[in-house]
Amino acid sequence: MPAPSSDWLREHPQVRTIRAAACDLNGVARGKRMPARYAEKVVTDGTRFPISALSLDIWGEDIDDSPLVFETGDRDGVLRPTERGFVPMPWLEAPSALLPIWMFREDGRPYDGDPRHCLRRVVERYKAKGLTPVVAVELEFFLIDDSSRNLQVPISPRSNKRRKAAEILSIRALDAFDQFFTDLYEACEAMDIPAETAISEAGLGQFEINLVHCDDALRAADDAWLFKMLVKGLARRHGFAASFMAKPYEDYAGSGMHAHFSVLDDEGRNIFDDGGPKGTDALRHAIAGCLEAMSDSALIFAPHLNSYDRLVPEAHAPSGLCWAYENRTVAIRVPSGPPPARRIEHRVSGGDVNPYLALSAILGAALNGIEDGVEPPDPITGNAYAQDLPRIPDTWGAAIEAFEASKVMPRIFPEELIRNMLLTKRQELHYMAELEPHEQVEIYLDTV
Template identity: 75%
Template sequence: MKDWLRKHPDVRTIRVAAADLNGQARGKRVPARFADNVVKSGTRFPFSVLNLDIWGEDIDDSPLVFEQGDQDGILKPTERGFMPMPWLEAPTALLPIWMFRENGTPYEGDPRHALATVVNRFKAKGLTPVCAMELEFFLIDDSGKNLQAPASPRSGKVRKAAETLSIRALDAFDTFFTDLYDACEAMDIPADTTTSETGLGQFEVNLMHCDDALRAADDAWLFKMLVKGLARRHGFAASFMAKPYPEYSGSGLHTHFSVIDEKGDNVFDSGGPKGTAMMKNAVAGCLNAMHDSALIFAPHQNSYERLVPGKHAPTAIAWGYENRTAAIRIPAGNPTARRIEHRVAGGDVNPYLMLAAILGAALDGIEQQMEAPSPIVGNAYAVEGLAQIPTSWEAAIDALEQSEIVSRFIHPELIKNLVSTKRQEHHYIGELTDAERTELYLDTV
């Protein structure tokens, strides 16, 4: 880590940052000359900082605050090390960190540790998840009273309709995307294909598959930070909020995953299109936990405006082969790449919690050898009798709080903290106008 700073003598300051339960970066600014202290000893801030609401306020009656004296945790650098922050004007380095207790054990309320716990359970069975993510986001001109797509830097024109898979739409923002890919390379984020999507000013960037789930979640978290920061340098906003425009589809964060064994073989590969029994166990586990873990996939009030029938987001708890109307899709293609696509999460999620919930549920299904129901053929929105993903924020909060399933793979303390956070947000967001809610979510999520 010290070598990176020596190779970048122009860096004058660093940011040390951890992800809170909402995926917000919480941390400190430190002069680069004191970076050695952070690398050697870590830094400190209260446990409660990872359990703030979307405004950055303490949670009312949280035991982490007054009851426990608002004690400090110790935050140590992750394996990622230093990286540049290309969206800032001055040369600056980011050092991702995560939280531990004074005795060196991981803090159970840290979302990155939640994912690490699930990954370690896979490792104990000689298994390794391989993950890739597709992140959708909107480019937005938020300078006026109403949101709209930003004017193209090339033509000065505003794109007023969805242009699915449009090369013209990509070319209109070529300067931004060129800078974005250069920044991803500098930050070692494996950005692959970009497409224009079905929303107004909406795009999707795929991140390459990775056999390190923690790194995959890091990539998604860092990518969201980068896109939002870089867009502002270009004179507009970028947002991962689930649904900024009521009349257009929202933004998802689809996750593809397979599992390899100690020999490097894909345990979902049956040699044909149907996949193995273990793959179907994993599918069953994901379906079994989907209702109770909906709050993790749809964490905000605005999230539930995306989860409506016929708008490219799943509503029924179902799976199918090569079927994008289902919550779980098994893509076609070479059997050696057989994988599960989990399509529920919105772009507004915390990637660490999302991946912990997906992989934890899949492993739960594998361990218990759960049997998947029959795959859906055709339009899942039109199939009667299917269990449904919660349709409201309040219902999802209740479901997670009462769940016995999710507590099998996510620590009860983190669940309790998350539920308390969302209950507080639910209360105060009810006092806001639609415009105030949009403004809140536009920049935060």
């Protein structure tokens, strides 16, 4: 991908304001707004803000005991544009553009606490072996009327009715919000986000959109991060909320971010393809790596208190550590289809994840398995919820402890990011316990 330039702004003179933003640990965009005429300086020289800004808690507050704040004088990092360059922000009334940026140290070294740099490191591990991961994500979200404490499906602009029911694969449910989805696809085109199929899902007012597979994992994570920002912003323009929180409704399924991936060798061949339905040794090794790291990385896949309401049996989300062919009750699914498209579907992540960290954890664990040549347990058959299986941590506190004690996570994540994640999540765990359930939902609804 070419380096960003200011040509885009000259080609879009109607754009008057710029947001330069990086992704923090919670997936929240942190950055600055400026008039477009000052954007050239950011493109050429970058911009600066405190290193600690990428490790704020979910409220946007400093971490009380972080060494990034007072201990080091809350020093600045240097933020430079990513390869993505400028993208429009169609959810705003005034013509505006977003310039994605990522953080470096003063001496030019990448900042290890930046989630995007974390994924870059994983991709470089693949490149060193002549391998390229090919990634696609499926993102589920809810459309919500949050005008009162009682969350509910928005009134359809077409029928002026509110249908309080889950409608799996319902065309009627999609058509009820036709203008929103029409605007969403047009905005994705403008932002160069490869949005493909949309379906209605099992939750109340829940939908899913697939993003097309990409042989650039950083680009795939960028797409997911920008897509979440777009969906939430555009919904507000339509008079309701959109949320990727894991489970806004107790009695309905939650939202996930399923990640599909295969791996190409240096000649472009899929190393998971053996010409048949079972897949290669490399496929099994990658599955074994993912399973081995799954409990330790639960904090990445389920980063918030609400995340654990989704990971319960018989709620369309995995709870047991297992894999299978063509089975949606498991954590790791190998879909059917043509052998050249043989791939792994990792089904654990909630919609509330940071896409950079989630793909780092998934791809890093898979590469660990490939490097180590480890074998997974046998694939299961039947309903995983009804079987006696090792379990993914079922509480936030247990996931924090597993992440801290892990011997696997340091193979994937840099020490600084692990430290920052633990400090951030412990602070959130403490303060979330002081809130009423409706106050917790208010925090998560718009932020994640």
